[in-house]
Amino acid sequence: MARAQLEKGKIEKWRGEIPIKSLYTAGTAGQIFFKALKEKGEIVGTRCDPCGQVYVPARRFCERCFTELTSEVTVKLEGVVKSFSYSYVDRDGKRLKQPGVSLLVQLEGATTVMLHRLLDAKELSRVAIGSRVKAVIKAKSQRVGSILDIAGFRLLA
Amino acid sequence: MKSMPDSVRGTPVDTKGLARGKIFLTSYAPKLRYAWDTGEAIGRYLAELKEGRLIARSCRKCERVMIPPRMYCERCFRPTDDWVYVKDSGTVNTFSLCYVSWDVRRLKQPEIPAVIEIDGASPGMGILHLLRKVNPKSVHIGMRVAAVWKPPSQRTGSITDIAYWSSMERRLRRKSD
Numbered sequence: 001m002a003r004a005q006l007e008k009g010k011i012e013k014w015r016g017e018i019p020i021k022s023l024y025t026a027g028t029a030g031q032i033f034f035k036a037l038k039e040k041g042e043i044v045g046t047r048c049d050p051c052g053q054v055y056v057p058a059r060r061f062c063e064r065c066f067t068e069l070t071s072e073v074t075v076k077l078e079g080v081v082k083s084f085s086y087s088y089v090d091r092d093g094k095r096l097k098q099p100g101v102s103l104l105v106q107l108e109g110a111t112t113v114m115l116h117r118l119l120d121a122k123e124l125s126r127v128a129i130g131s132r133v134k135a136v137i138k139a140k141s142q143r144v145g146s147i148l149d150i151a152g153f154r155l156l157a
Numbered sequence: 158m159k160s161m162p163d164s165v166r167g168t169p170v171d172t173k174g175l176a177r178g179k180i181f182l183t184s185y186a187p188k189l190r191y192a193w194d195t196g197e198a199i200g201r202y203l204a205e206l207k208e209g210r211l212i213a214r215s216c217r218k219c220e221r222v223m224i225p226p227r228m229y230c231e232r233c234f235r236p237t238d239d240w241v242y243v244k245d246s247g248t249v250n251t252f253s254l255c256y257v258s259w260d261v262r263r264l265k266q267p268e269i270p271a272v273i274e275i276d277g278a279s280p281g282m283g284i285l286h287l288l289r290k291v292n293p294k295s296v297h298i299g300m301r302v303a304a305v306w307k308p309p310s311q312r313t314g315s316i317t318d319i320a321y322w323s324s325m326e327r328r329l330r331r332k333s334d
Contacts, residue, residue, distance in 0.1 A: 011195055011203040011314040018189035026181040028168050034181035145181040 029060040032072060038145040041137040045110055047071040056110035075109035077135040082106050082113045084127050103153055105133055119152030132156040198226040207314040209306050213243045213278050221279040243277030245304035250274045250283050254293050267293050273302055273322060289321035301325035
């Protein structure tokens with residue numbers, strides 16, 4: 001009797017969990033970028049005065065000449081697609097009903113590209129290198145200081 | 158050496174700024190869940206605990222009765238042979254009075270971890286557990302103790318299915334009530 005009961009309540013595993021929670025700050029340059037995005041709905045970068053690079057999003061140091069970047073620049077919400085990619089699977093590898101489009105966009109006034117997404121997947125087939133796009137900024141009440149305060153980019157005709 | 162300019166030193170983050178949402182950040186909590194195979198011996202041991210019993214394993218060669226049970230005799234280098242039920246009472250082999258908790262808070266009443274040699278197992282065969290509802294001053298090596306089990310509905314197949322151990326007198330007193 002005891003044996004059968006034990007088979008039913010068989011114990012094969014110890015279970016455990018390691019709780020690890022972490023917070024990553026955006027850093028001092030990220031702070032400038034996200035503050036402007038959240039509070040003003042603007043996209044801000046930093047300019048390297050010696051070499052003329054304008055980094056968007058804002059960065060603290062110039063990658064080319066290692067100069068500290070102190071000049072903030074507000075760039076336009078419009079720009080050009082420099083590269084793009086279709087995604088047919090999500091990050092778990094599941095097939096997407098509607099493929100997504102990742103864009104590398106160079107905004108007007110910037111010399112670097114930033115990664116974001118195409119907002120309307122129906123525009124997918126019309127995206128090309130050189131396409132003009134515009135950032136769609138969420139309403140102020142919905143902005144939290146995240147890169148998704150930019151809802152995405154839409155194609156300009 | 159030339160000292161570093163201030164601008165490349167770290168920027169302190171104050172907790173008030175964090176709390177008020179003044180500092181932009183992202184959070185991440187990986188789900189680190191695991192399951193270890195208990196193995197045959199400990200699996201049975203835990204299943205028996207759930208039923209309110211202690212089980213050991215014996216070796217016919219050296220005639221030891223081992224608890225917690227193991228499938229292999231580390232003295233004879235051969236597999237152990239039989240399952241043996243042992244009693245849920247024993248003798249304090251060693252103990253400690255802990256006046257700080259695991260997270261280093263001071264305790265007024267000490268926690269008393271003890272190694273308990275189990276009745277029916279070989280001498281020196283014991284398990285680490287906790288003594289409670291005993292006068293800390295009366296605890297001594299050789300003290301007779303008995304398991305106090307959780308009610309069956311609360312048992313999960315864990316060593317904590319024994320809530321704690323207390324003095325044998327206490328068990329006898331309870332029985333005679």
